[in-house]
Amino acid sequence: MTEVPRPPDFPPASLRAEALESLLVERGLVDPSVVDGLIRTYEQDVGPLNGARIVARAWTDPKYKQRLLADGTSAVAEFGFKGPQGEHIVVVENTPTDHHVVVCTLCSCYPWPLLGLPPSWYKDPAYRSRIVREPRTLLAELGLELADEVEIHVHDSSSEVRYFVLPARPVGTETLTEEELVPLVSRDAMVGVARVAVPSLPG
Amino acid sequence: MDGIHDMGGMHGWGATTIEPNEPVFHATWEAKAFGFGALSARLSGTNLDAMRHAIDRQHPYIYLVDGYYGRWLACVETLLTDSGVLAPGAVEARARRLRGEDVEEPGIPETAKPDYKPTGPGSLRPLDTRPRFEIGQRVRAKTMSPRGHTRLPRYVRGHTGTVILHQPPHVLPDTNAHFLGENVQQVFAVRFASTELWGEGAERFDLTIDMYDNYLEPAP
Structure with a gap:
């Protein structure tokens, strides 16, 4: 028998x-x-607020969004975001038809310069094992129900490339400025396990 | 190595939950484990790949029970012991003394840092050869099962996918972790259908994973 x-x-x-x-x-x-x-x-200093600033900029500046999707590493460097676990950044965009979600099955690689250190659920064996096998089920358990027609794309971070999810901008935020959008963008949306919640705007 | 760390696709883990307003560290020791972990490659004269391999090598019981920062702590001790910076058992002995036990501490060992010098910072390097596979080309992940470090998880081995992107060339973790050369090579983002990985009954999705040139062969 195996001994402790x-x-x-x-x-x-x-x-x-x-x-x-x-x-x-x-x-x-x-x-x-x-x-x-x-x-x-x-x-x-280094946490999800960095990523949220990237997202808010991409939502409000189409040229920036283009650069971000074409070359994530240099687009995030425009904000000064670089360093360990950020050698090469690939940005993937969530839309009403395509949903991206990121994992590292072998350890817990995570884009530190944009999101800080990973949360517990990202390092949990349950997440690391299941998101590459039953992402729709696991995302629903985490509170993100995706319609059947939404295509799911899972990214396993096995090299030094770090994936960053550009979440969809919620409907109802058209009048908000870049600065007002930043606090809406959650860490979990930038990994792909949540949507950015629609804010309750004053009527 | 085919260790406990290679978790993709395992059954039996149950649910996970998102902790609201989770702190970055749950205890002071976690923060310290992170801090020493971040310095461990430098302190031991090794590299990031050796560090990951030191985590992968922890006993499965320790890997699971100690949690993420517990693994970092164990990994720092492993790297420093391997490099002869600390004697085996030195950390345990000091910990026991700190709680008042009368135990003898091992002496300072002879340094045994690897004969190793990186050719540049980080893991990306220039490479002037053309990528072996084109975007859109079908490739198969090799069936291989090395005892040493690898970033080729079990769940993709032997399966066929499509190259969707050329990533920048990297040092090869399989050799770099063991100080056997950087073996700079192209990395390919390869997309697999879920049914290719898990069979016809699988949920419908696709999975993209970065594969070092060494891990791939042309699709049959």
Whole structure:
């Protein structure tokens, strides 16, 4: 029988992380302020707001949208978005007839410069296993019901190419400005597991 | 390697849910695991592919039970141990001492970083040969099952699809992870019909996956 490869009193992750830090810091191999800086960057600065700005621009500037779909990497670099896990960006567009959704079945590759670090559901074995096999069922379970005639396109991020979904602009947002559109664009819509919700506009 | 990490198409996982307003990290240790993970290739003298392979190599029990950042933590320890920066068991011993156990810590080992130097930053490299397959061409994913690192998941092996896009040339993870050369090669986005992958009863959709030249052969 398979044995659990650890003793019952194996120290928990929290303690092992502290141990690793103390070992590396005492030998001068790591500067704690560098680690803290990395953490702060992804906790505070790099997140889905970056992607939302791209989407709002593409919705309001047809020439930008054209550039974004033709060469995602340089179009997002116009905003200064680049760096780890963003070496090459391919943008796919969701429309009323075609729905794109992104996964990484082998680990959890994700376009960090545009969306930050991946959420738990994206890293969940249930998502990684099922979205490449029964996407329509899984998307419905996540609250996104797609009509039978909508074609589903799944993208498995197996190379260093990172996929970014340009969601469909919701009906009823025609009068909104780029700045007003930004907060409507959700992280989940930019991975392809949600639509951008129609805002309740003041009558 | 045909490990637990290769999850595409597995049955039995049940449902997943989206956590509303999820924090980036759920605990301080997750943030630290991320921070050290982000530095681990540099600290161990390795690379991103070796890092992924260090995650793939974790025991399936640990892979599943420790979760995403637990795997990062384990991966950092694996890379640093392989490179002789830390002795095997050093992290566990220090953790036990931190909680007051009287255990002996192993000494500092002899450094054994790989003899390896990347030819450029990141994983993309220029390549001056023409792509072997044209857009629209039918190709088959090879049936291969290497013991080492690969980015060819089981669920596409042996199946036939269509090249839809030329991606930029990359270093080959299969050799780069083991410091056996960058083997820069064309990457192709290949589209498969769901019925090709999962049979006639499958949901109707298509799946696109990036395939390194080494993973492909002309369709029969």
